[in-house]
Amino acid sequence: MALIIDKKILLPVNTQSLISRTHNLLQDYLAISKFKVVAMLVLTAWVGLALAPDVGRGMAVQFISLLGIGLLSAAAAVINHVVDSEIDSKMARTRHRPVAKGRLSKIHALSFAAVIGVAGFIMLMVWANTLTAILTLFALVGYAFVYTSFLKRATPQNIVIGGLAGAMPPLLGWVSETNQMAAAPWLLVMIIFTWTPPHFWALAIARKSDYERAKIPMLPVTHGIDFCKTCVVAYSVLLAVVCVLPYLIGMSGLIYLIGACVLNAVFIYKAAKLKIAGNDETAMDLFRFSIIHLMVLFVILFIDKWLPL
Ligand code: HEM
Numbered sequence: 499m500a501l502i503i504d505k506k507i508l509l510p511v512n513t514q515s516l517i518s519r520t521h522n523l524l525q526d527y528l529a530i531s532k533f534k535v536v537a538m539l540v541l542t543a544w545v546g547l548a549l550a551p552d553v554g555r556g557m558a559v560q561f562i563s564l565l566g567i568g569l570l571s572a573a574a575a576v577i578n579h580v581v582d583s584e585i586d587s588k589m590a591r592t593r594h595r596p597v598a599k600g601r602l603s604k605i606h607a608l609s610f611a612a613v614i615g616v617a618g619f620i621m622l623m624v625w626a627n628t629l630t631a632i633l634t635l636f637a638l639v640g641y642a643f644v645y646t647s648f649l650k651r652a653t654p655q656n657i658v659i660g661g662l663a664g665a666m667p668p669l670l671g672w673v674s675e676t677n678q679m680a681a682a683p684w685l686l687v688m689i690i691f692t693w694t695p696p697h698f699w700a701l702a703i704a705r706k707s708d709y710e711r712a713k714i715p716m717l718p719v720t721h722g723i724d725f726c727k728t729c730v731v732a733y734s735v736l737l738a739v740v741c742v743l744p745y746l747i748g749m750s751g752l753i754y755l756i757g758a759c760v761l762n763a764v765f766i767y768k769a770a771k772l773k774i775a776g777n778d779e780t781a782m783d784l785f786r787f788s789i790i791h792l793m794v795l796f797v798i799l800f801i802d803k804w805l806p807l
């Protein structure tokens with residue numbers, strides 16, 4: 499029974515500890531789902547969906563399709579935490595993660611992944627289409643198993659190849675609308691695919707000692723920081739070229755072109771600064787900017803669709 503003293507509700511000790519345990523569990527679930535990354539993946543899927551030809555599916559069904567893509571992405575992230583728990587416990591950046599710390603058991607995390615993964619798959623099968631459900635499942639397998647269990651430990655090109663899984667959402671969003679593949683959403687996939695290496699290598703440069711300790715063959719560890727910086731600059735230039743393609747094929751207008759050029763000029767400037775006189779802080783600055791870059795780029799793609807110049 500709750501007591502009211504001085505207008506404050508005092509709950510019995512058992513209830514208080516239940517609330518605090520539930521709160522901690524929810525925080526751990528959000529952490530192992532890589533909530534912020536998944537939010538960004540869903541944003542890119544939403545833009546893919548919004549740019550697809552309108553087939554009159556209605557907003558509720560579109561919302562459930564995006565939720566399904568988000569749940570399967572979160573399930574992939576949870577599996578990544580389970581498979582990588584040993585590696586995570588060796589790295590300063592990741593050693594406090596719930597599975598690495600032992601706060602959540604592997605079986606608990608995998609059960610959570612199974613529940614949200616199956617729920618997401620059913621949502622896509624019922625409210626989107628089989629093609630979207632299968633492609634999203636491929637992306638899950640690509641990230642959670644091919645990248646995490648194999649590529650990450652095998653080659654410094656791990657994130658280049660594995661990046662395809664994380665780049666898929668715009669295509670998934672488009673296909674959830676049309677039930678068909680098309681060239682246009684593949685351009686959006688190419689943008690994220692080219693963006694991923696400088697996004698990740700910037701962080702890996704700053705966290706090189708972590709990856710050395712965990713014996714993960716990330717590019718700065720295997721080929722040195724200087725070579726990795728050169729690759730970051732090269733991919734930044736390639737990214738700028740790929741970002742112009744939606745305008746060139748008439749998929750997007752001037753608002754997008756101007757926005758993309760400004761964002762990419764800043765990206766190349768920060769990458770060049772890292773190459774010429776960079777330290778860990780310059781690298782982290784580029785990593786943080788890469789996230790703003792992709793988010794703003796996709797928002798502009800969306801705005802451009804409704805305000806074509
Ligand atoms: C193989 C591909 C990728 C790799 C290896 C990678 C790697 C990473 C790493 C190591 C972090 C730091 C996480 C932390 O601080 O604990 C990170 C953060 C982030 N990544 Fe990526 N990433 C990839 C693809 C993507 C994609 C495709 C997106 C979105 C479209 C994305 C969005 C983000 C965001 C939003 C953050 C910040 C998360 C936060 O602040 O908690 N990443 N990424």
Ligand SMILES: CC(C)=CCC/C(C)=C/CC/C(C)=C/COP(=O)(O)OP(=O)(O)O
Nearest residue numbers: 535570571574575634637638641663664667
């Ligand atoms: C269904 C679908 C679209 C799946 C994609 C799922 C997904 C969460 C992709 C994001 C890629 C990512 C955050 C990689 C970092 O892994 P890491 O293990 O190198 O980084 P870490 O050390 O921070 O765990």
